[in-house]
Amino acid sequence: MNEKEQSILDASLKLFVEHGFHGTSTAQIAKEAGVATGTLFHYFNNKEELINSLYIHTKESLLKDISGNYDDKKSFKQNIKELWLKFNWFGINNSYMFQFILIFHTSPYITSLTKEHLENRYDELVEFYMQGTEKHEIKMVYNELLQDYFWGSIYSTVTHFQKYPEKLNEKNLNMAFELFWDGIKIG
Amino acid sequence: MNEKEQSILDASLKLFVEHGFHGTSTAQIAKEAGVATGTLFHYFNNKEELINSLYIHTKESLLKDISGNYDDKKSFKQNIKELWLKFNWFGINNSYMFQFILIFHTSPYITSLTKEHLENRYDELVEFYMQGTEKHEIKMVYNELLQDYFWGSIYSTVTHFQKYPEKLNEKNLNMAFELFWDGIKIG
DNA sequence: TGACATATTGACTAATCAGTCTATAAATAT
DNA sequence: ATATTTATAGACTGATTAGTCAATATGTCA
Numbered sequence: 444m445n446e447k448e449q450s451i452l453d454a455s456l457k458l459f460v461e462h463g464f465h466g467t468s469t470a471q472i473a474k475e476a477g478v479a480t481g482t483l484f485h486y487f488n489n490k491e492e493l494i495n496s497l498y499i500h501t502k503e504s505l506l507k508d509i510s511g512n513y514d515d516k517k518s519f520k521q522n523i524k525e526l527w528l529k530f531n532w533f534g535i536n537n538s539y540m541f542q543f544i545l546i547f548h549t550s551p552y553i554t555s556l557t558k559e560h561l562e563n564r565y566d567e568l569v570e571f572y573m574q575g576t577e578k579h580e581i582k583m584v585y586n587e588l589l590q591d592y593f594w595g596s597i598y599s600t601v602t603h604f605q606k607y608p609e610k611l612n613e614k615n616l617n618m619a620f621e622l623f624w625d626g627i628k629i630g
Numbered sequence: 631m632n633e634k635e636q637s638i639l640d641a642s643l644k645l646f647v648e649h650g651f652h653g654t655s656t657a658q659i660a661k662e663a664g665v666a667t668g669t670l671f672h673y674f675n676n677k678e679e680l681i682n683s684l685y686i687h688t689k690e691s692l693l694k695d696i697s698g699n700y701d702d703k704k705s706f707k708q709n710i711k712e713l714w715l716k717f718n719w720f721g722i723n724n725s726y727m728f729q730f731i732l733i734f735h736t737s738p739y740i741t742s743l744t745k746e747h748l749e750n751r752y753d754e755l756v757e758f759y760m761q762g763t764e765k766h767e768i769k770m771v772y773n774e775l776l777q778d779y780f781w782g783s784i785y786s787t788v789t790h791f792q793k794y795p796e797k798l799n800e801k802n803l804n805m806a807f808e809l810f811w812d813g814i815k816i817g
Numbered sequence: 818t819g820a821c822a823t824a825t826t827g828a829c830t831a832a833t834c835a836g837t838c839t840a841t842a843a844a845t846a847t
Numbered sequence: 848a849t850a851t852t853t854a855t856a857g858a859c860t861g862a863t864t865a866g867t868c869a870a871t872a873t874g875t876c877a
Contacts, residue, residue, distance in 0.1 A: 447824085462738075465652030469865060479826045484866060486824095546733075551649075584805055587797065591790040592809050599782020607774055618771055622779050626813035634854085656835060666856040671836065673854095 448486045450476040455497050460542045464494060464552055495557045498547060501540045502561045508533040513571055519580045520628070524620055526571070527597070531616065534601030541601055581627040589627070596623040635673045637663040642684050647729045651681060651739055682744045685734060688727045695720040700758055706767045707815070711807055713758070714784070718803065721788030728788055768814040776814070783810040 454475035458467040469490060473480045487493040509529040513522055534541035547553055572589055575581040584592075600619045604611045641662035645654040656677060660667045674680040696716040700709050721728035734740055759776055762768040771779075787806045791798045 445824095463650050463652055465650055468863075470863090480866080481827065481868085482825055488866095490865065582809075584809065585797075585802075587794055588790060588802065588806060588809075591786045591793070592806070595782045595786020595789075598785060599778045602782075603775060603778040606778070610772075610774065615772075615775065619775060619779070622769075622771070622775075622813040624813075625815075626809040626811075628812075632854090655833075657833090667836080668838085668857065669855050675836095677835065 445486070447476070447478050447482060451478065451483055451486060451493070452497055452500060455493055456501070456539050456543055459494065459497070460539050460546065464490075464547075464550065491552050491554075494547070494550070494552050495554060497543070498553050498557055499560060501543050504537070504540060505533055505544065506561070506564055509568075513574070519575050519578065520624060522571075523575065524624070526568070527593075527620055527623065528616070530597045531600050531604075531619075534597065535604055535611065538601075538605055545598070575627075579629060582629060584627070592626065593623075596626075632673070634663070634665050634669060638665060638670055638673060638680070639684055639687060642680055643688070643726050643730055646681065646684070647726050647733065651677075651734075651737065678739050678741075681734070681737070681739050682741055684730070685740050685744055686747060688730050691724070691727060692720055692731065696755075700761070706762050706765065707811060709758075710762065711811070713755070714780075714807055714810065715803070717784045718787050718791075718806075721784065722791055722798065725788075725792055732785070762814075766816060769816060771814070779813065780810075783813075 451472060454472050455467070458472055458475060461467075469480055469483055472493075473483045476483070483493070487496060509526065511525070511529070517525075569586065569590065572586070572593075576583060576589075581589075596619075600616075600623075603619070604616075638659060641659050642654070645659055645662060648654075656667055656670055659680075660670045663670070670680075674683060696713065698712070698716070704712075756773065756777065759773070759780075763770060763776075768776075783806075787803075787810075790806070791803075
């Protein structure tokens with residue numbers, strides 16, 4: 444990845460989150476990135492291609508951070524907690540990226556081709572969940588609801604600590620996890 | 631509320647949700663509403679005033695739908711379930727409004743004056759919650775986290791049934807509530 | 818060295834935007 | 848009935864936008 448190309452993506456991430464896709468001009472992006480508009484269009488054919496690249500890079504970054512294997516030596520709860528924490532730390536440490544995913548995952552400017560490129564990688568995560576229901580460690584709730592419940596917990600926890608950074612500590616993060624876990628555990 | 635004024639707000643709601651604030655031109659709004667641009671600027675001095683009016687109307691509509699008093703004859707769980715359901719039905723039956731609130735509650739175009747106009751009305755809701763912690767029916771979790779947990783559950787449930795409308799029935803809605811309730815209940 | 822490709826620049830352009838203005842039409846008041 | 852205010856229309860304008868283009872610089876390879 445070229446240095447200028449990277450700074451264009453960095454500037455875009457910041458400005459798209461702060462002012463939206465249409466609220467950010469290519470001139471502003473170029474200025475923020477410290478390049479000329481011509482350079483921007485040298486690396487990206489148009490604005491839409493830019494946001495698609497950004498979406499791919501952001502999601503790749505998330506996938507990299509949350510990847511890791513199920514550890515049979517640990518309990519199911521511990522395994523799921525580690526995954527939950529990885530998601531949350533990603534959101535807390537990369538607030539622009541997290542907000543970008545939140546805002547733009549339904550954007551019409553992100554093409555279906557771009558989405559396909561990533562969607563199926565979450566399959567691993569889904570199977571991971573299934574393990575818990577099979578072993579009757581978590582409630583018999585259909586998969587789609589379980590996934591959305593999981594994501595809702597990540598969403599509310601990350602946005603909570605973005606809003607109240609002074610509340611961020613291990614105790615409160617565990618508290619937030621227990622809210623999530625007690626919702627799906629059996630008994 | 632004038633008929634044309636209302637159709638301008640309706641058109642704005644739809645287009646702002648679908649294409650964003652800057653992604654929607656005043657000409658498009660006027661066309662969708664079936665009026666001339668001059669009429670739009672007769673009712674709203676500028677685009678920002680339009681989105682602020684829209685925000686107020688949308689939140690007023692939400693507040694109207696979720697309002698109601700705590701019923702001492704019913705259990706705390708039942709009371710909170712009814713509130714939770716009111717929020718969810720609002721989101722399910724008014725998907726544009728719900729998405730609009732989600733997308734624009736942090737928008738810089740919604741002035742702090744507009745926000746103040748509504749924020750304090752949620753105080754009732756907060757006190758409602760406190761009742762549960764005082765009676766030790768729900769976990770001793772600090773208020774801000776509890777509120778964000780509540781909102782996260784609404785968010786994930788509404789977006790879930792927007793994504794999978796065929797899954798919407800009483801059984802699954804109750805299931806989603808139990809995920810939420812078991813997270814905060816004691817024991 | 819010299820030839821060719823790639824990188825970078827910023828002035829430029831056609832299209833689009835928010836908002837204005839003038840002209841009427843409809844409603845309301847005196 | 849007449850005057851005054853309010854509603855509606857759409858052509859128009861100055862500013863801004865995404866994207867182009869021609870010029871120049873830098874790198875690469877034989």
